[in-house]
Amino acid sequence: MATKRELAALRKHKSQQTLRKLTDLAEKVVAQAQRLENPSVEIPVRALSNVRFNKKKQIIEMGDRTQSRTLFNVNMAKRFAQTFLVAKACKELLDAGKTTSIRDLYYMTKHTIGRTSENTFDDQAESDPIIEDLEVAVDTLREELHLFASNRGSMVGELTLVDAGDTIDARRQGSGGWAVPSIVEDEVIQFKKCDAKFVLLVEKDAVWRRLNEDKFWRKHKCILIQSQGQPARGVRRLVRRMTDELNLPLYVLVDNDPWGLYIYSVIKQGSINLAYESVRMAVPKARFLGLSSYDRERYDLPDDSTIMLNSKDVSRAKQMMKYPWFAERKWQRELKKMLDSKVKLEIEALSRKGITFISEEYLPRKIEERDWLV
Amino acid sequence: MATKRELAALRKHKSQQTLRKLTDLAEKVVAQAQRLENPSVEIPVRALSNVRFNKKKQIIEMGDRTQSRTLFNVNMAKRFAQTFLVAKACKELLDAGKTTSIRDLYYMTKHTIGRTSENTFDDQAESDPIIEDLEVAVDTLREELHLFASNRGSMVGELTLVDAGDTIDARRQGSGGWAVPSIVEDEVIQFKKCDAKFVLLVEKDAVWRRLNEDKFWRKHKCILIQSQGQPARGVRRLVRRMTDELNLPLYVLVDNDPWGLYIYSVIKQGSINLAYESVRMAVPKARFLGLSSYDRERYDLPDDSTIMLNSKDVSRAKQMMKYPWFAERKWQRELKKMLDSKVKLEIEALSRKGITFISEEYLPRKIEERDWLV
Numbered sequence: 001m002a003t004k005r006e007l008a009a010l011r012k013h014k015s016q017q018t019l020r021k022l023t024d025l026a027e028k029v030v031a032q033a034q035r036l037e038n039p040s041v042e043i044p045v046r047a048l049s050n051v052r053f054n055k056k057k058q059i060i061e062m063g064d065r066t067q068s069r070t071l072f073n074v075n076m077a078k079r080f081a082q083t084f085l086v087a088k089a090c091k092e093l094l095d096a097g098k099t100t101s102i103r104d105l106y107y108m109t110k111h112t113i114g115r116t117s118e119n120t121f122d123d124q125a126e127s128d129p130i131i132e133d134l135e136v137a138v139d140t141l142r143e144e145l146h147l148f149a150s151n152r153g154s155m156v157g158e159l160t161l162v163d164a165g166d167t168i169d170a171r172r173q174g175s176g177g178w179a180v181p182s183i184v185e186d187e188v189i190q191f192k193k194c195d196a197k198f199v200l201l202v203e204k205d206a207v208w209r210r211l212n213e214d215k216f217w218r219k220h221k222c223i224l225i226q227s228q229g230q231p232a233r234g235v236r237r238l239v240r241r242m243t244d245e246l247n248l249p250l251y252v253l254v255d256n257d258p259w260g261l262y263i264y265s266v267i268k269q270g271s272i273n274l275a276y277e278s279v280r281m282a283v284p285k286a287r288f289l290g291l292s293s294y295d296r297e298r299y300d301l302p303d304d305s306t307i308m309l310n311s312k313d314v315s316r317a318k319q320m321m322k323y324p325w326f327a328e329r330k331w332q333r334e335l336k337k338m339l340d341s342k343v344k345l346e347i348e349a350l351s352r353k354g355i356t357f358i359s360e361e362y363l364p365r366k367i368e369e370r371d372w373l374v
Numbered sequence: 375m376a377t378k379r380e381l382a383a384l385r386k387h388k389s390q391q392t393l394r395k396l397t398d399l400a401e402k403v404v405a406q407a408q409r410l411e412n413p414s415v416e417i418p419v420r421a422l423s424n425v426r427f428n429k430k431k432q433i434i435e436m437g438d439r440t441q442s443r444t445l446f447n448v449n450m451a452k453r454f455a456q457t458f459l460v461a462k463a464c465k466e467l468l469d470a471g472k473t474t475s476i477r478d479l480y481y482m483t484k485h486t487i488g489r490t491s492e493n494t495f496d497d498q499a500e501s502d503p504i505i506e507d508l509e510v511a512v513d514t515l516r517e518e519l520h521l522f523a524s525n526r527g528s529m530v531g532e533l534t535l536v537d538a539g540d541t542i543d544a545r546r547q548g549s550g551g552w553a554v555p556s557i558v559e560d561e562v563i564q565f566k567k568c569d570a571k572f573v574l575l576v577e578k579d580a581v582w583r584r585l586n587e588d589k590f591w592r593k594h595k596c597i598l599i600q601s602q603g604q605p606a607r608g609v610r611r612l613v614r615r616m617t618d619e620l621n622l623p624l625y626v627l628v629d630n631d632p633w634g635l636y637i638y639s640v641i642k643q644g645s646i647n648l649a650y651e652s653v654r655m656a657v658p659k660a661r662f663l664g665l666s667s668y669d670r671e672r673y674d675l676p677d678d679s680t681i682m683l684n685s686k687d688v689s690r691a692k693q694m695m696k697y698p699w700f701a702e703r704k705w706q707r708e709l710k711k712m713l714d715s716k717v718k719l720e721i722e723a724l725s726r727k728g729i730t731f732i733s734e735e736y737l738p739r740k741i742e743e744r745d746w747l748v
Contacts, residue, residue: 098729099587101580107725112678119678150602151579154525154553163548174537175562176555178547179528181583188549205525206475209555213473228524304486304493351481355472 002190004165011187015094018145021138022087022094029071029084040070041083044136044276051275053324058268058284060325062136062275069133082130083137085109085120090134093146099183102128102147136276143233148182153235154205155180156212157223158196159246163189170223175212180225182234184241194246196223199239200289200363203227203254203263207347207358214359220367223248230263236281239267243285250283251372253363256291257309257344258316261326261335264288269325287372290362291345293337298371299362305352306343313344330373376564378539385561389468392519395512396461396468403445403458414444415457418510418650425649427698432642432658434699436510436649443507456504457511459483459494464508467520473557476502476521510650517607522556527609528579529554530586531597532570533620537563544597549586554599556608558615568620573597573613574663574737575605577628577637581721581732588733594741597622604637610655613641617659624657625746627737630665631683631718632690635700635709638662643699662747663740665719667711672745673736679726680717687718704747 002010029039043066044050050063071080089108093100100108106124113120121127135142142148154177159170168178181188200222202208208226211217217224223242227235243250252267254260268286270278292298296306309317320326321335338344350358366372376384403413417440418424424437445454463482467474474482480498487494495501509516516522528551533544542552555562574596576582582600585591591598597616601609617624626641628634642660644652666672670680683691694700695709712718724732740746 093729096729100584100725100729101722103580103720104584104722104725104729107679107720107722108729110678110726111676148580148583151528151550151583163550166546166548168546168548168550172540172542173552174540174542174555175557176525176537176542176553179550179553181548181550183549206477206522209522209525210474210478302485304484305481346477346481348475348478348481351474351478352484355467355470355474355478355482 007165007187007190011097014144014185014187015097015146018138018140019091019094021140022091025087025138026084038070038072039080040068041080041137042066043069043083043133046132046136046273046276048272051272053269055324058325059278059282060270060272060275061278079130079133082109082120082127083133086127086130086134090145090147099146099148102131102142102149105131105147132274141277141280143183143185143237149233151180151182151234152229152232153180153225153227154178154208155223155225155238157199157217157225158221159194159223160192161189162192167192171218175209177208177212177226180232180234180238182232184234184238186241189238189241191242191245194223194248195221196246196248197221198367199223199225199242199248199250201225201227201231201235201239201250201252201267202347203229203252203260204347207253210355211359211363214356216359216363220364227263231267233277233281236267236283239286240281240283243283250286251289251367252286253289253347254291255344255346256293256295256338257346258313258320258335258338260291261288262316262320265320265323265325287374289366289372291347291350292371292373293334293341293345295362296341296343296345299350299353301345301349302352305349306341306345309338309342309344314339334373381539381561381564385471388518388559388561389471389520392512392514393465393468395514396465399461399512400458412444412446413454414442415454415511416440417443417457417507420506420510420647420650422646425646427643429698432699433652433656434644434646434649435652453504453507456483456494456501457507460501460504460508464519464521473520473522476505476516476523479505479521506648515651515654517557517559517611523607525554525556525608526602526606527554527600528552528582529597529599529612531573531591531599532595533568533597534566535563536566541566545592549583551582551586551600554606554608554612556606558608558612560615563612563615565616565620568622569595570597570620570622571595572741573599573616573622573624575599575601575609575613575624575626575641576721577601577603577626577634578721581627584729585733585737588730590733590737594738601637605641607651607655610641610657613660614655614657617657624660625663625741626660627663627721628665629718629720630667630669630712631720632687632694632709632712634665635662636690636694639694639697639699660748663737664746665721665724666745666747667708667715667719669736670715670717670719673724673727675719675723676726679723680715680719683712683716683718688713708747 032039045065106127270282419439480501644656
């Protein structure tokens with residue numbers, strides 16, 4: 001276990017690394033200016049054209065293409081200035097040892113320029129992509145720039161951890177659970193005693209609550225996390241750290257519809273938009289536990305527990321069948337079954353078999369029979 | 375402090391009270407049937423026409439008008455049957471000592487009737503109002519029927535509480551906090567050691583995070599709760615219990631726009647739709663701490679930290695000026711100032727004065743100067 005002093009040293013070391021990256025960026029531009037060159041920043045291209053699926057690592061990766069952003073260019077001057085405005089604000093945060101939200105950062109960096117009526121940023125839709133540019137330009141995550149997105153998700157189970165110096169025993173977090181923060185890097189969160197054999201990530205808080213009430217995590221020795229839909233960055237990074245550092249398998253339980261499968265795929269291999277984060281956010285070990293389109297027959301669920309696919313679901317499923325990360329036969333089969341059956345199935349539909357069917361039959365049998373997709 | 379045995383007894387007593395109400399409802403209908411009368415249930419009318427603002431209590435209340443729902447009536451037969459289907463499912467939950475979500479309840483009660491193609495419920499939009507009917511018909515909250523809505527919100531601060539048998543010291547909940555569950559009745563949550571002088575409820579999680587990072591709650595001896603927008607029922611009921619049982623004032627911090635003021639008003643006097651809950655969910659003692667339309671001048675915030683009101687904001691503000699609970703001069707003045715200035719202001723706009731301006735200047739001065747509205 002790291003002592004408080006060691007942690008403080010770790011925090012300082014990490015901030016200094018990030019500060020160094022920001023300072024390097026600035027010094028390079030200053031040097032260019034002194035040489036009377038056009039100051040420029042190289043920014044890796046964040047677009048589908050610069051994304052590839054790494055089959056071996058099973059993650060979506062960013063390619064090598066970059067774009068120069070230069071000061072003396074009418075189309076780029078504003079974004080060039082914005083990039084350094086954001087970098088400056090992040091430097092201030094790092095210097096002060098404070099973190100803040102991306103919304104806050106927008107306000108921190110927003111002002112009217114001199115006596116013009118020109119604003120540095122007109123709205124947050126302008127500052128958010130600049131943050132992403134900065135992340136890729138200096139190869140750092142926004143959490144390392146001391147920025148956070150919204151936090152969502154809660155956790156209970158067979159793990160003790162330390163969060164900002166406080167010991168959290170996830171076995172004793174009542175019905176509410178510990179709220180997963182948005183920054184979960186190792187200088188904030190350290191894992192201590194772990195008695196869990198796996199991590200179960202559930203898309204829905206109501207299902208999580210059912211499982212917590214039935215103390216599923218105690219009986220089956222696991223860590224139980226809910227993400228309230230598409231997991232926020234904090235939850236993604238936390239389960240990634242659990243699979244890496246605690247060497248636990250991660251099971252994902254989502255609705256049986258294209259959106260549920262997509263949630264799973266983002267957890268597992270990352271997303272196209274934020275491909276540069278996959279290397280630290282994706283969890284290639286993740287296992288899709290359910291709900292599968294085959295569960296209806298396998299678990300004898302009544303026909304009227306399903307919902308008809310709508311046209312959006314159908315086109316989304318067809319689109320997903322073309323993604324390279326769903327190219328394997330098992331996934332094509334899964335998606336085809338969904339399209340053929342014309343129905344989707346929510347996790348709650350399991351309640352048609354009884355309130356505790358999910359915790360006492362469905363999940364134990366799934367895990368026992370290793371009935372998952374990877 | 376209640377012992378485990380006493381709590382179990384309390385839980386049992388409360389379930390039995392609710393079970394009695396449900397059984398009474400059923401027995402009345404059975405008796406009617408045996409007398410060959412048309413079985414009927416009296417359901418208080420849940421509509422604006424049956425709602426009034428109680429000035430003395432400062433809450434929105436439901437009036438006395440009721441409506442009969444009878445079995446032998448083509449327009450009512452289905453809803454009559456649905457009412458008892460939901461009541462039966464709640465009885466099962468209470469008997470089993472389990473709770474579930476309203477989504478789950480929909481699935482539990484959904485099935486196709488006999489050999490017809492008629493479903494008991496076609497979607498959740500049909501079962502949710504039936505739950506509300508049942509709540510008013512037997513004068514109970516859905517939490518007492520063992521039903522929960524989604525849970526949202528987290529808490530840190532100068533309070534120890536017990537949640538489902540686990541002791542939660544809110545002074546030691548790290549950066550994430552304790553996630554507020556959706557059912558916070560006294561058989562689940564008990565307050566223990568409280569060193570807080572007030573409760574601060576913040577609409578936004580990012581602001582809450584800022585205040586938690588600055589340990590605002592320790593310096594100013596308070597309980598710090600965030601609601602992620604309009605507070606879920608769990609947060610509303612929890613702060614109500616804190617003001618009642620711990621005798622603490624509640625300060626509310628929201629954006630300066632009509633939606634922020636509306637959030638405050640729902641916390642304080644309840645909503646029109648769920649007027650019957652006000653008596654146990656509303657917090658008449660709540661104080662509106664900010665952001666006020668006057669804060670821009672008072673705290674010298676730059677003009678470009680504001681956002682222009684859009685047409686929706688304007689019409690919403692005008693509509694709210696007509697609500698009886700905004701009739702007092704101070705509120706009319708506040709809303710008029712917003713309309714006159716033509717701008718709104720987010721809490722994050724305070725960051726234009728520095729990252730810690732909110733925790734080190736704005737809030738302390740507001741509370742010190744008693745600069746709030748009630």
